[in-house]
Structure formats: C-alpha cells, structure tokens
Amino acid sequence: MADRVYRFEDFELDPARFQLTRAGEPVRVEPRAFDLLRLLTSHHDRVVTKQEILEQVWETEFVSDAALTTALRTARRAVGDTGADQRVIRTAHGRGYRLVAPVEVVHRAADDAGVALAARVASPPETVGQRATARPSxxxxxxxxxxxxxxxxxxxxxxxxxxxxxxxxxxxxxxxxxxxxxxxxxxxxxxxxxxxxxxxxxxxxxxxxxxxxxxxxxxxxxxxxxxxxxxxxxxxxxxxxxxxxxxxxxxxxxxxxxxxxxxxxxxxxxxxxxxxxxxxxxxxxxxxxxxxxxxxxxxxxxxxxxxxxxxxxxxxxxxxxxxxxxxxxxxxxxxxxxxxxxxxxxxxxxxxxxxxxxxxxxxxxxxxxxxxxxxxxxxxxxxxxxxxxxxxxxxxxxxxxxxxxxxxxxxxxxxxxxxxx
Incomplete structure (x- = not known):
C-alpha cells in the first residue's frame, strides 16, 4: 500500500500526516484550509466546484460565502499566494477553483500515519445528537x-x-x-x-x-x-x-x-x-x-x-x-x-x-x-x-x-x- 504525497513549487503536502512543508520546514495551516488544499491538490487536473468544496470540506451545503472566502484566503496565504497573484490557486469565475501550479505526485510507503488516516475517515464527525466524550476539539x-x-x-x-x-x-x-x-x-x-x-x-x-x-x-x-x-x-x-x-x-x-x-x-x-x-x-x-x-x-x-x-x-x-x-x-x-x-x-x-x-x-x-x-x-x-x-x-x-x-x-x-x- 502507498500514500500519495503532492509536491508543487517548494511545497509538499502529505495528506496522511496532515502536514504541509515548505523546503522541508513545516507550515502551520488551519485544519479547514488544509482540507481545502488537500482537495485542490488531489484534483489538480481540473476545476473543483464550490459544491464539491462544501460537500467534502464542510460536509454540508449550508456554509456562508464568507466562510469559504476565509478558508480560501488562508489556504492561499499558506502557500505564498494571493487573490491577486493566483500563482498557485486560480479562481474559475462562476465555476470554482483549481490548483494551477505544476504538481508532482509521489507514492510513499504507508506507515502508522496511514492507519491513523483510515481511522479518521472511518469515524465521521459527531452530530449534536452524538456528544463527544473525548477532550473537546x-x-x-x-x-x-x-x-x-x-x-x-x-x-x-x-x-x-x-x-x-x-x-x-x-x-x-x-x-x-x-x-x-x-x-x-x-x-x-x-x-x-x-x-x-x-x-x-x-x-x-x-x-x-x-x-x-x-x-x-x-x-x-x-x-x-x-x-x-x-x-x-x-x-x-x-x-x-x-x-x-x-x-x-x-x-x-x-x-x-x-x-x-x-x-x-x-x-x-x-x-x-x-x-x-x-x-x-x-x-x-x-x-x-x-x-x-x-x-x-x-x-x-x-x-x-x-x-x-x-x-x-x-x-x-x-x-x-x-x-x-x-x-x-x-x-x-x-x-x-x-x-x-x-x-x-x-x-x-x-x-x-x-x-x-x-x-x-x-x-x-x-x-x-x-x-x-x-x-x-x-x-x-x-x-x-x-x-x-x-x-x-x-x-x-x-x-x-x-x-x-x-x-x-x-x-x-x-x-x-x-x-x-
């Protein structure tokens, strides 16, 4: 089994480890912005629609435009991009967003991080009717x-x-x-x-x-x-x-x-x-x-x-x-x-x-x-x-x-x- 790692410019995004690095140094990214980056890099060959982003990042269709804009701005800042430059993430007006920087996909052998990712995916976020017993997060x-x-x-x-x-x-x-x-x-x-x-x-x-x-x-x-x-x-x-x-x-x-x-x-x-x-x-x-x-x-x-x-x-x-x-x-x-x-x-x-x-x-x-x-x-x-x-x-x-x-x-x-x- 192998894990995919995405490289673009001097960045490396490792979904299994929930990690973004630049020239080997960790880059701090808010969880929502990281999830957005992960979605865009995994579909770097096409435009990702706003509907897909809402469903896969927020797991709901009811998210304000301000929340999406904030996450997008945060993601762009993490990779040294801006809404004006759009060197890495480009807005396709009326359609969605696309990661336009050239991406290299690297397969790395799975380790414990892969198991952790599978466990996270297998356990969906709780709802109001299913209270968390773990430490609040x-x-x-x-x-x-x-x-x-x-x-x-x-x-x-x-x-x-x-x-x-x-x-x-x-x-x-x-x-x-x-x-x-x-x-x-x-x-x-x-x-x-x-x-x-x-x-x-x-x-x-x-x-x-x-x-x-x-x-x-x-x-x-x-x-x-x-x-x-x-x-x-x-x-x-x-x-x-x-x-x-x-x-x-x-x-x-x-x-x-x-x-x-x-x-x-x-x-x-x-x-x-x-x-x-x-x-x-x-x-x-x-x-x-x-x-x-x-x-x-x-x-x-x-x-x-x-x-x-x-x-x-x-x-x-x-x-x-x-x-x-x-x-x-x-x-x-x-x-x-x-x-x-x-x-x-x-x-x-x-x-x-x-x-x-x-x-x-x-x-x-x-x-x-x-x-x-x-x-x-x-x-x-x-x-x-x-x-x-x-x-x-x-x-x-x-x-x-x-x-x-x-x-x-x-x-x-x-x-x-x-x-x-």
Missing amino acids: AALQSIRYCSAADGARIAYATVGEGPVLMKAANWITHLDLEWDSPVWSHWIRGLAQGRTLVRYDERGCGMSDWDVPGFSFEDWVADLETVVEAAGLERFPLLGVSQGAAVAIAYAARHPERVSSLILAGGYALGRMRRARDDAERAAAALDIDLARVGWGREDPSFMRVFASQFLPHGSQQDWDDFTGFQRRTTSDANAVRFLEEFARIDVEDLATEVRCPTLILHSRDDARVPAAQARELAALIPRSQLVLLDSASHLIGEVEPAWAEFLAHIDDFLSDPSHS
Missing part, C-alpha cells in the same frame, strides 16, 4: 446555521458533553479557526470541558454572514434569541465576554425565565463613547475607531498590533503577529469599523438593574482594553452579583497566565452551586 464540534428575522445567516456550534453553557457572541471570533487561535483555543477547550458549550459567530464576522441588513446592538440581542431557539435550549447559564457581556445582560433582563445564571468576563455597561467623561476620552474613543479604519485596510500589520497589544499586553511579538493574522480572518475592514462604532454606543445600565439571576463578574485587575472600573460598575448595578478581580492585564486571559486556572475554577464553582440552577 474542532473535529468533535457540530456547526449549523439558523436565520435571523432579517435573513442574516448565523453560524452556531455545539461541542462537549454535560450541562449546557450558552456563550453570547462577541467580536473577533471564528467557530472553525479559533481552535488554533492563540487567543481563543484554550477558552473553547476550557469552557467545553465537562459541559456542552454552545456558541456562535456574531453577524458580520467568523462563519456567519458578513454582509447583513442590520448591524445594531438590538440585532445582536435578537441573534442570541434566534440561536437559543435553534439550539432548542430552555433554561441555561449564559456567558458574555467583552461586548458580549452587554448582549448577555440585555437577554437575561428580557428573558429571566430562560437564564438560570449569568457570567460576565471583561464586560462593561457603557461603551467607550458613552462612558467618556471629557474631550480627551472622547478623542481616545474616536482614535480607536480610526485605527481600525486604517489598520484593517492595509497590509502593514503595525496598526493591527495596537489592538493585539491591548488584548495581550504581555504577549510576545509572535503572539501579536498570530493574533493580528487571526483578526484579519474574522471580518472585513468595513465591518471592523462598524463593530467598534456600535460598541462605543453601548448602554445597558438600566437593563443591568433588571437582571435577577445570580451573576458572576470576572475581570482582569489591570485590563488594558476595558478598565476594571467597568466591572465594579456592573457589580453595583446588578443585584445578586459577585465580583472577582483576577491578577492579569489581559482583556482575554492567556493560557500560560496563572489567572487562567483561577478563571476556570471560579466558573466551575459558580456553575456547580445548586442555588444557581
């Missing part, structure tokens, strides 16, 4: 779509086994790519450990539709309502992270019969423009939006690193570069600006006073993106809330930080309290 999550009232398609995912934890959407997410993200991978695995995690990409980013009719805070709350119904949830704990905390607050206030308990991480009741107390703070809030307007539209990542350094203030240059690359895959430059403009106008102060379920507020003491004063404000507004300040400066706590284990422990203790069900 991208291969074990189920991604589905639902439609908002205005027609926007919202992608949501279910992974893990046990009691449900619903996570409200927030910015800079991608249901598929975040499994390899330096910011999100440990969050997803940690939150899904011992429970069923349901999460979704906000309209305008990730695997949800990017081109949508509405882009307001009320649209975000309505999307959470839509996902809850689509997932068949009745009563559940709700997690809100960053601006998603405000969405979670609004939902909990309006649907007290659904939310058993509320967890807010890095959240705020007032957006930057709403809480600005003087001209200097208003100018800083406006600068935040201007940076996004310039940064997302340029190839130079220096502007994007401003955001990365706020989310990961003690991160390495590599951490910032990885986060910058991930940011660009999550949304368009126009949508990034729209997000920040809407975030700046958020105001859920009145709604926060109407929350009646037990609430845990977690916040980094030296958060460089959202000051801890916002967490204290939430604790003062929400009845039956408890505030925990963690020893970190990160807006999204990193896996190697001591505060990460503490963060998860507080969530586990809070959700295991029988009075919070």
